[in-house]
Amino acid sequence: MTVEYTHDFEKPIAELEQEIAKLERLAVKSQLNLSAELEKLRDRALQVKREIYGNLTPWQRVQIARDPRRPLLTDYLAGAVEDFLELHGDRTYGDDKAVVTGFGRIGDERVMLVGHKRGKNTAERVKCNFGSPHPEGYRKALLKMQLAEQCRIPVVTIINTAGAYPGIGAEERGQAQAIAKNLFEMSRLRTQILCIVIGEGGSGGALGIGLGDRLAILENAYFSVISPEGCAAILWKDGTKAPQAAQVLKLAPKDLQGLGVVDDIIPEPVGGAHQDPPGAVARVKEYIQKTLRELRALPIGELLKKRYERHRRIGAFLEGEEAKVYFQASMVKAAARAQAKAQKEAGGAAPNAPAPNAASPTESALLVAGAGGVLSAAPPSASAPAPSPSAAAAPPAPAPVAPARSPAPAAAGEGRGEGWSEPPSASATPAPIAATTPDPTAPPAAP
Amino acid sequence: MAWDGLKKFVFRRKRDLPEGLWMRCDDCGALIYKKVVEERNNTCPECNYHFPMTAPERIQLLLDPGSFHELWEDLTPVDPLGFVGVNVYRDRLAETQIQTGLRDAAIVGVGTIQSKPLVFGVTDSRFIMGSMGSVVGEKIARGAELAAQEKLPYVVISGSGGGARMYEGCLSLMQMAKTSAAIARLHDAGGVFVSVLTHPTMAGVMASFAALGHIVIAEPKALIGFTGPRVIEQTIKQELPKGFQRAEFMLDHGFVDLIVARQELRETLARILGYIPGRVASGIHPALSPA
Numbered sequence: 001m002t003v004e005y006t007h008d009f010e011k012p013i014a015e016l017e018q019e020i021a022k023l024e025r026l027a028v029k030s031q032l033n034l035s036a037e038l039e040k041l042r043d044r045a046l047q048v049k050r051e052i053y054g055n056l057t058p059w060q061r062v063q064i065a066r067d068p069r070r071p072l073l074t075d076y077l078a079g080a081v082e083d084f085l086e087l088h089g090d091r092t093y094g095d096d097k098a099v100v101t102g103f104g105r106i107g108d109e110r111v112m113l114v115g116h117k118r119g120k121n122t123a124e125r126v127k128c129n130f131g132s133p134h135p136e137g138y139r140k141a142l143l144k145m146q147l148a149e150q151c152r153i154p155v156v157t158i159i160n161t162a163g164a165y166p167g168i169g170a171e172e173r174g175q176a177q178a179i180a181k182n183l184f185e186m187s188r189l190r191t192q193i194l195c196i197v198i199g200e201g202g203s204g205g206a207l208g209i210g211l212g213d214r215l216a217i218l219e220n221a222y223f224s225v226i227s228p229e230g231c232a233a234i235l236w237k238d239g240t241k242a243p244q245a246a247q248v249l250k251l252a253p254k255d256l257q258g259l260g261v262v263d264d265i266i267p268e269p270v271g272g273a274h275q276d277p278p279g280a281v282a283r284v285k286e287y288i289q290k291t292l293r294e295l296r297a298l299p300i301g302e303l304l305k306k307r308y309e310r311h312r313r314i315g316a317f318l319e320g321e322e323a324k325v326y327f328q329a330s331m332v333k334a335a336a337r338a339q340a341k342a343q344k345e346a347g348g349a350a351p352n353a354p355a356p357n358a359a360s361p362t363e364s365a366l367l368v369a370g371a372g373g374v375l376s377a378a379p380p381s382a383s384a385p386a387p388s389p390s391a392a393a394a395p396p397a398p399a400p401v402a403p404a405r406s407p408a409p410a411a412a413g414e415g416r417g418e419g420w421s422e423p424p425s426a427s428a429t430p431a432p433i434a435a436t437t438p439d440p441t442a443p444p445a446a447p
Numbered sequence: 448m449a450w451d452g453l454k455k456f457v458f459r460r461k462r463d464l465p466e467g468l469w470m471r472c473d474d475c476g477a478l479i480y481k482k483v484v485e486e487r488n489n490t491c492p493e494c495n496y497h498f499p500m501t502a503p504e505r506i507q508l509l510l511d512p513g514s515f516h517e518l519w520e521d522l523t524p525v526d527p528l529g530f531v532g533v534n535v536y537r538d539r540l541a542e543t544q545i546q547t548g549l550r551d552a553a554i555v556g557v558g559t560i561q562s563k564p565l566v567f568g569v570t571d572s573r574f575i576m577g578s579m580g581s582v583v584g585e586k587i588a589r590g591a592e593l594a595a596q597e598k599l600p601y602v603v604i605s606g607s608g609g610g611a612r613m614y615e616g617c618l619s620l621m622q623m624a625k626t627s628a629a630i631a632r633l634h635d636a637g638g639v640f641v642s643v644l645t646h647p648t649m650a651g652v653m654a655s656f657a658a659l660g661h662i663v664i665a666e667p668k669a670l671i672g673f674t675g676p677r678v679i680e681q682t683i684k685q686e687l688p689k690g691f692q693r694a695e696f697m698l699d700h701g702f703v704d705l706i707v708a709r710q711e712l713r714e715t716l717a718r719i720l721g722y723i724p725g726r727v728a729s730g731i732h733p734a735l736s737p738a
Contacts, residue, residue, distance in 0.1 A: 166674035166682045171692055174702050175673035176650075180658035183627035188635065203611075203620060204654045204673070211624045225611050225620040225651075234613065235532035250528045250616045259527065261617045311628050312588065314621040315581030316527035323523035327550070334541035 006067075009052060009060050013271070016045040049271050056220070058252045059243035062228055064220040065199045069274040071281055073100060073115040073158050076198070079278060080285035081106055081113060087144055093173060096137030097128040098165070099209070101144035106156070107289045112148035114141045114209050115158030118199075132165035135178035138208045142182050145189055154192035154292050157209040162227065164205030179208040186211040187311065188304060192295040194288060196266070197221045198273075213295050213307050216264040216287060217253045218280070220272050223262065224251035260314055264291070472496055474668060488709045497646055497666045497709055501547075502554045502571035505604055509713050510567065515558035519589055524551045524582045528616050536614040539575070547573045551582035552607075555590040557599070561717040566594040568603040570652075572645075577605075578612035579652050584622025587656055588629035595636035600723045602716060604643040605657040608675070610650025623655035630659045639723045641716070644671050644694070644703070658702070662719060664712075665694035665703045672697075 005014035020041050027034040056064070064070070077084050077100075086102035088095040100117045103110070118131035125131075141157075148155045164175055186193060186209075193212030201210070201223030217223060224231075231245035232238055246252075256262040266287050273280035295303065318326050470481050474496035484491065488508060489498040500508070506515050530536035544550060552574035558567050568590045570577040579587075587603065594601035611619035630640055642660025644653070647670035654673055665671060672692040680687055690696050697703045707715045 164673065166679045168679065168683065168687065168691070171672045171674065171679070172700055174658075174700065176653035176671075177658045177702055179654040179673070180623075180627060180656070183624055183655055184631045184634075184659050187624070187628035187631045204623065204651055207620060207623060208654075211628070223617055223620075225616055226613050231613060245532075248528065248530055248532060249613075256617055259616070259618055261621055308628055308632065311621065311624045314625060315585055315618055316525050316615070317581045317585060318523045318525055319519070319521055323521045326525065327523050327544075330537060330541040330544070334538065334545060337538065 004069075007060065007063055009056070013045065013049055013052060016041065016048060020045060046270065053220075053271055056252075057243070058222070058246040058249070058255075059228065061220050061252050062222050062242075062246050064272050064274065065218075065222050067272070067274045069277075070199055071273055071277040072120065072199070073117050073160060074120065075277055076115075076158055076281055076284060077104070077113065079281035080288070084113070087147075088140070090136040090139035090143055092139060093136045096134050096140055098131050098133040098161070099137035099141050101140055103153075106285060106292075109289060109292050110153050111288075111292070112144055112151075112153055112155045113158065114144060114155060116161040116206075116209075118160060129165055131161045132163060133161065133205060133208070134165050134167070134170045135173040135175050138164075138175075138178035138182050141209050142185055145186065145193070149189050149191045152191060154194065154295065155189070155212070156288055156292075157193070157195045157212065159195060159197040159201055159206045159210055159223075160199035160221075161202050161205045162200050163202035164208065179204050182208050183211050187308065190300050190304065192292060192303065193307070194291055194295065196284065196288070197223050197262075198284070202227060211307075211311065213303060213310070214263045214291055215261065216266055216291070217256065217262050218266050218273060218284070219253060219268040221253065222246075222251040223256055224249050259316075473498070490709055495667055495708060497668065499572045499606065499646065500709075501573060502549065502552075502569045505569045506554065506558075506567075508709070509604075509716065510558040510560055511562065515556055515567065517554055517556040518593070519555065519586055520550065522550060522582045522585060524580055524615075526614070527581070527618055528614070530614045530616075539614070543574050547571065549574050551580065551586075552577045553583040553586045555586040557593075557597075560602075560713060560720060563717060563720040564599055565720060566590050566597070566599050566601045568601075570604065570606055572606045572608070575612060575614070576609040577607035577652075578609040578619070579607060579622050579626075579655075580612035580615040580619050581622065583612075584619075584625050587622075587626045591626070591629035591633040591638075591640070591656075594640075595633045595638050598636075598638065598724070600639050600641065600720055601633060602641045602643065603656065603660075604645060605648045605652055606645035606669075607652040608647045608649055608670075610652045610654070620651065623651050626656035627659060630656050634661075641719060643712070643716075644697075645669050647671070649673065649675055660704075662705075663703050664715070665697060665706050666712075667694055667706055667708055669694045671703070 005011070005017075020038065023034055023038055023041065026032070027038070071079075081104040084102055084104040086100060088101075090096070098117055099114065101112070101114045104113050105111070116131045116133065117128045119125035119128045145155050164170065164179065195210045195212040195215045197206065197210070197215070197217040199218075199221050200206070201217070201221060203225055206223065226234075226249070228242035228246040228249065228251070229239045231249055232241035235241070235245065235248075250256070250259065253262060253265045257265060264287070266283055268283070269276035269279035298306070317323075468481050469478050470484065471477070472479055472491040472493060475491060475494035477491065477493040479492055484498070489500055489504075490496065491498070524540055526535070526537040526540070528536070549571055552572075553568060553570050555566070555568040558565065560567075568587055570579075570583065590603070591601055593599070611623060613619070633640055639661050640659065641662045641664065642657050644657060644663065644665040646666060646668065648657050649670065649672055653671060670676070670692050671694060674682075676687055676692060694703060694706050698706055705715075
């Protein structure tokens with residue numbers, strides 16, 4: 001099997017393999033026995049491969065996940081599924097080619113397959129919209145999953161999409177509603193659901209068929225709230241910073257497993273699924289069979305309970321005493337930052353402007369103003385003690401950061417119940433809020 | 448991604464409000480008298496555009512005075528990814544917390560509307576665009592569970608341009624699953640969920656709990672959808688039709704039950720609650736007398 005190496009980080013492997021090929025040719029031509037040398041080189045190549053593919057950066061994984069040579073849904077259907085019977089249509093609007101659904105057998109298991117279809121060549125890709133579904137795709141998926149429930153067979157979803165399609169028709173027909181409805185129904189579907197990300201797990205468009213009893217991901221696939229390019233465009237206004245974005249988003253399988261988002265990582269053949277598609281398909285098939293056996297062992301009530309708890313517990317936040325300590329520390333840090341900034345500005349502006357900070361609504365001034373409630377009371381007083389990290393846990397609360405309304409660190413959680421019945425002037429305080437325009441260079445959030 | 452296209456709507460108010468007695472309407476561009484706008488609950492007297500409202504203002508507007516009792520108010524967001532972009536997520540959180548006096552973008556609790564008890568949630572667009580991270584998802588889910596347990600109606604006022612909060616990565620994305628599952632449970636328990644969509648409600652929020660109301664109400668002209676208009680325009684390379692993704696468009700396409708102006712929202716919610724059996728199963732708050 002000849003493999004082409006197209007990614008930058010694969011260069012050392014490509015060079016080694018070229019050498020091996022050269023030596024092989026030489027051995028044939030010169031009738032010399034070079035098997036020992038060849039063996040050595042092959043070992044070396046394998047070692048380098050293991051090393052490179054075992055230490056990929058998140059961005060490198062994203063590149064592999066998008067590699068067009070990687071096995072796609074159709075390869076899994078051909079290689080792991082027997083007797084596939086495709087079922088079309090959402091019975092409402094149409095048949096979205098970006099989502100394929102149908103009955104099939106995987107070993108002894110009869111299942112309902114639901115997956116994103118991306119296409120092997122340009123014609124196919126255009127036809128299935130590059131794997132980006134419209135609402136009718138999600139509705140078709142739901143209909144067939146409900147059929148599976150009716151037939152008491154498990155659902156296996158194969159996820160590989162850059163995202164749900166952003167278009168006029170998609171919005172007109174309720175893209176958001178279709179995805180929401182799938183999440184709603186999949187959370188209570190009375191049959192086993194196994195979800196596997198085989199390439200790209202692009203945000204809501206992936207999750208729309210991704211809520212189940214298990215979420216598995218291939219070693220070189222990714223799952224993210226936003227594409228690295230989209231994240232980079234928001235954070236740095238520069239889509240070329242996607243590699244950095246991939247890093248901060250924690251979209252690689254190991255990170256996702258650590259966050260509790262993903263249950264299992266399916267290892268790929270050395271060098272990635274694109275270098276040995278049948279090997280990758282076989283591993284996925286094996287995983288499906290093993291996992292379905294496990295899921296079938298649970299009574300359906302228990303299964304649904306676990307599915308609910310699985311999603312219910314995902315998230316990171318603090319509560320109670322821990323929250324108080326963390327919040328106080330954040331406030332202390334914020335105050336220190338504001339103070340440092342104010343001092344720096346006061347120092348820098350000192351020769352020209354003896355009254356520092358009185359005018360320009362700098363971030364630091366606003367920060368202190370928001371805390372103190374009055375803009376003019378923002379004192380960049382150099383005499384105030386710089387809060388040390390150890391002050392975080394030490395009551396009483398640092399005075400300069402007590403916000404106008406509510407969570408003064410020490411009083412956090414107290415007295416807010418009554419707060420809501422205060423007159424609007426107190427609860428809505430537009431003055432400091434109105435002045436504090438969020439940092440426009442760092443917009444948040446994604447679909 | 449929707450954020451970029453939306454920030455110009457959402458934050459303009461803050462730039463315009465501070466000085467002077469007059470302001471310009473974000474939607475029709477008319478020069479309007481600020482005091483009149485405030486008297487009209489932050490709506491434009493010329494075109495009835497609804498300016499964003501803070502969560503405490505919402506509570507003030509909709510619930511019986513003094514009836515609201517906030518729950519889980521100490522839920523505090525953390526920085527699970529150690530997210531360092533242009534700035535540090537934890538720092539951004541702290542600054543937003545100071546500016547808004549909120550721990551995160553959602554407030555959930557119990558209260559009454561014209562003496563009818565309910566579980567009530569509201570998001571605040573000042574807090575990182577009202578985006579859904581772990582705390583918002585957790586509070587919305589707990590609210591749904593409480594509503595199911597107490598046999599109370601559940602009303603949530605949503606407003607988020609960004610949807611799932613990028614800074615918490617896939618944890619934010621999975622809040623879509625969490626909240627949708629919790630609403631499904633409320634549904635199975637016989638509860639009723641009323642979702643109120645304000646300008647803007649997009650992406651991960653709209654593609655989860657906000658779309659799952661048994662009754663879906665929208666404020667006039669609110670932008671509602673999955674992908675933000677700018678991203679769509681960039682993708683399809685053509686201009687979007689006027690009114691695209693607005694509340695009226697969503698009503699026409701069957702995704703919204705009714706459009707209710709802010710001034711009538713309290714009255715309308717009360718009328719709806721009149722059709723939903725609600726009783727308090729246990730004494731969760733003295734203001735809620737068992738009915």
